[in-house]
Structures are given as structure tokens and as C-alpha cells.
Amino acid sequence: MKxxxxxVQTSELREKVLSWYHQNxxxxxxxxGKDPYQIWISEIMLQQTQVTTVIPYYNKFIKRFPxxxxxxxxxxxxxxxxxxGLGYYSRARALHRAxxxxxxxxxxxxxxxxxxxxxxxxxxxxTAGAILAIAFDMPEAAVDGNVTxxxxxxxxxxxxxxxxxxxxxxxxxxxxxxTGSTPGDFCQALMEFGSxxxxxxxxxxxxxAVNKFCDAxxxxxxxxxxxxxxxxxxxxxxxxxxxxxxxxxFLAVKRPERGLLGGLWDLPGGEVRKDERPEAGLRxxxxxxxxxxxxxxxxxxxxxxxxxxHRKLILYLxxxxxxSQRVRRRGFAAHRWVxxxxxxxxxxxxxxxxxxxxxxxxxxx
DNA sequence: AACCCGTGGTG
DNA sequence: TCACCAAGGGT
Numbered sequence: 001m002k003x004x005x006x007x008v009q010t011s012e013l014r015e016k017v018l019s020w021y022h023q024n025x026x027x028x029x030x031x032x033g034k035d036p037y038q039i040w041i042s043e044i045m046l047q048q049t050q051v052t053t054v055i056p057y058y059n060k061f062i063k064r065f066p067x068x069x070x071x072x073x074x075x076x077x078x079x080x081x082x083x084x085g086l087g088y089y090s091r092a093r094a095l096h097r098a099x100x101x102x103x104x105x106x107x108x109x110x111x112x113x114x115x116x117x118x119x120x121x122x123x124x125x126x127t128a129g130a131i132l133a134i135a136f137d138m139p140e141a142a143v144d145g146n147v148t149x150x151x152x153x154x155x156x157x158x159x160x161x162x163x164x165x166x167x168x169x170x171x172x173x174x175x176x177x178x179t180g181s182t183p184g185d186f187c188q189a190l191m192e193f194g195s196x197x198x199x200x201x202x203x204x205x206x207x208x209a210v211n212k213f214c215d216a217x218x219x220x221x222x223x224x225x226x227x228x229x230x231x232x233x234x235x236x237x238x239x240x241x242x243x244x245x246x247x248x249x250f251l252a253v254k255r256p257e258r259g260l261l262g263g264l265w266d267l268p269g270g271e272v273r274k275d276e277r278p279e280a281g282l283r284x285x286x287x288x289x290x291x292x293x294x295x296x297x298x299x300x301x302x303x304x305x306x307x308x309x310h311r312k313l314i315l316y317l318x319x320x321x322x323x324s325q326r327v328r329r330r331g332f333a334a335h336r337w338v339x340x341x342x343x344x345x346x347x348x349x350x351x352x353x354x355x356x357x358x359x360x361x362x363x364x365x
Numbered sequence: 366a367a368c369c370c371g372t373g374g375t376g
Numbered sequence: 377t378c379a380c381c382a383a384g385g386g387t
Contacts, residue, residue: 048371048385049372050372051383052374054383086371087371088384091384094385122386123385130383146382147383164366191383194383195383201375260371306371307372308371309369309372310368310370349372351372
């Protein structure tokens with residue numbers, strides 16, 4: 001037996017973590033009550049996203065959509081607008097579909113059932129467990145990155161935690177801890193403990209209330225856990241986009257729902273091939289996706305470097321003008337000629353916001 | 366199973 | 377600076 005779970009006193013571990021939580025818990029807007037709708041919204045927003053980033057988005061969202069019914073009757077684009085800048089935009093579209101499903105198939109009441117919850121778009125094992133534990137106080141584990149890190153250290157799980165074998169072990173340990181009378185508190189306590197004390201780097205082991213149970217602390221390899229494979233270097237992509245005007249209006253395109261920044265509005269453009277100059281790639285992209293042929297020269301106005309999780313984008317920006325060409329759209333879901341103000345009101349990514357900022361438009365400043 | 370999907374903080 | 381990583385899920 002490699003893991004030292006025999007050394008871990010489950011009840012004492014639980015009490016120490018809960019005690020730490022009660023003394024250190026943060027005041028967060030989704031901790032005001034136990035409305036499963038609000039817990040659900042917060043958990044979707046918190047997927048791969050830090051608490052401090054989520055808070056203002058959560059407050060805006062709940063104010064606009066206070067109930068699952070109000071969300072279900074909304075336009076998807078308005079949901080995306082409220083999500084603009086938060087990232088992982090498929091979450092927003094899944095959220096809207098899930099709201100409709102809760103209303104249509106469950107009369108607007110969130111099911112108290114893991115399998116039923118996981119049938120909602122965007123709700124996986126973690127989120128289902130979090131809703132059950134936090135909103136309904138059911139003894140269901142919710143294993144996120146914080147829990148994985150804390151439990152891999154405490155129980156000495158030294159396998160690759162991205163693999164099924166280690167995940168099952170962590171899940172099992174997490175579920176074995178869901179025994180007391182306050183599953184919701186303990187669920188949040190364990191995550192917050194992982195976030196604040198059992199941190200990825202510079203963990204606060206000397207002040208940790210449960211270090212006497214911790215296998216990694218005893219063996220001195222806390223910062224080596226959890227073990228994960230090295231990430232591959234991001235692929236470099238070159239793109240070109242243009243602020244294209246026609247009679248005081250500007251061309252906005254809606255990206256396809258699938259793929260990167262799906263469903264968001266953007267400047268027209270596309271990928272530049274390796275053997276192309278940016279301007280040539282832009283002209284080709286505009287013809288292929290929109291049927292546009294731009295005469296004359298284009299004004300290159302800048303360049304942006306933008307990092308995604310596994311891609312590095314080098315985006316060349318241009319400005320141009322056309323008179324009365326008709327758009328024959330193929331590569332996008334929609335297009336509109338709009339004022340700059342309207343453009344920035346459409347749901348768009350931080351990359352597009354950065355592009356507008358880079359264009360340094362006195363029209364919008 | 367492996368890859369895709371954003372953004373901002375952090376040391 | 378830049379690699380890591382965050383209250384993961386879909387395909």
C-alpha cells in the first residue's frame with residue numbers, strides 16, 4: 001500500500017478542515033443562500049476561473065437573470081454579452097440550454113440527483129457534486145483542482161492525476177470524507193483549504209492544521225504533488241483582421257458556434273498561412289469567407305500577441321474602406337454593418353477588445 | 366484517451 | 377519573462 005490513508009483519521013481531518021474554514025471563510029456573493037440556481041451559476045462561472053475574476057460577472061448575471069425562468073427566456077446573445085471577457089464561451093451557451101431544459105423537463109426545479117444533473121449541458125461530475133453538496137447538503141463529493149491537490153498530498157497519491165487510475169483514487173478519498181452533517185460546508189471548506197493553504201506553490205505547510213496527517217509533508221515532496229505531465233508548448237498561429245468601413249459603418253462578423261471564441265462577434269479576417277504575407281492572407285480570407293475583393297492598398301495599423309491556453313496568436317491589424325460591395329457570407333454565422341458603439345455592445349472576446357484598443361480609435365475614446 | 370476551449374493572476 | 381494554473385466539460 002503506497003498511500004498512507006491508514007494514517008489519516010478521517011473524522012479528525014474533517015473537523016480540522018471545517019474548523020479552519022469557519023475561521024477563514026471568505027464572504028462570497030453566492031454564499032448568501034442555498035438557491036440551487038445561484039449555486040449552479042456560480043459553479044459554471046468558477047470552472048477553470050478564479051474567484052476574484054468571477055465575482056463581478058456573477059453579480060451582474062444574477063441581477064439580470066435572478067431565476068432559471070428569466071434565463072430560459074433570454075436571447076443567447078444577451079447571455080453571451082454578460083459572459084464577454086470571462087472565457088470558455090461554450091459555457092454560456094450550455095448554460096442557456098440547461099436553463100431551458102430545467103424549465104421544460106423539471107418545471108424549473110433543479111433535480112436532487114447526480115445523473116439527472118449531469119444530463120444538463122455544462123454540468124459534469126464536479127459541478128453536479130458541488131450543487132448536490134452545497135445547495136442540497138447531500139453527501140456528494142465535488143473534486144476540483146484544489147481538492148485533487150490537497151488530497152494527492154495528504155494521501156500521497158503520486159500517480160499522474162490526469163489519468164483515470166489516480167482520478168478514481170482521489171474520487172474515492174474525497175467521497176470517504178463526505179460523512180458528517182454539513183456536506184455543503186465541508187465541500188467548500190476542502191476547496192478553500194486547497195486554494196488558500198494547500199496552494200500549488202509555496203503551500204503553507206507550517207501553518208497547516210492537518211500537516212500531521214499529510215503523507216507528502218512527512219516525505220518532503222509536497223511541491224512535487226500533484227504529479228502532472230509537462231504541457232506541450234503552445235502552437236503559434238498567425239492571423240489578420242481588419243476594421244472595414246462602408247459609409248460610416250463597420251463590418252462585424254459572428255464566428256461559428258463551434259471552435260475558438262465560438263458565437264462571438266469579431267473583426268473580419270482569418271488565418272495567415274506560413275507562405276503568406278499578412279496582407280495577402282487577409283485578402284484571401286476576406287474573399288473566401290465573405291466574397292469581398294478589396295482594391296488599393298490596406299493600411300496596417302498594428303500587431304497583437306495574444307495567448308490562449310494552448311495557442312499563441314500573432315494578429316496583424318488593418319484598416320480599410322469599401323464603397324458598395326455586397327457580402328457573400330460563407331465562413332461566418334452572421335454579419336452586420338454597425339457603428340463602433342454598437343460593435344462594442346455585441347458579445348465579443350477580450351482579444352477583440354484588445355484589437356479595438358490597439359487600433360487606437362479616436363471615434364470611441 | 367487525447368485534445369479542444371479563454372483569461373488573468375502569480376512567482 | 378513566462379510557465380503554471382485556476383471551484384472542468386465536451387467531443
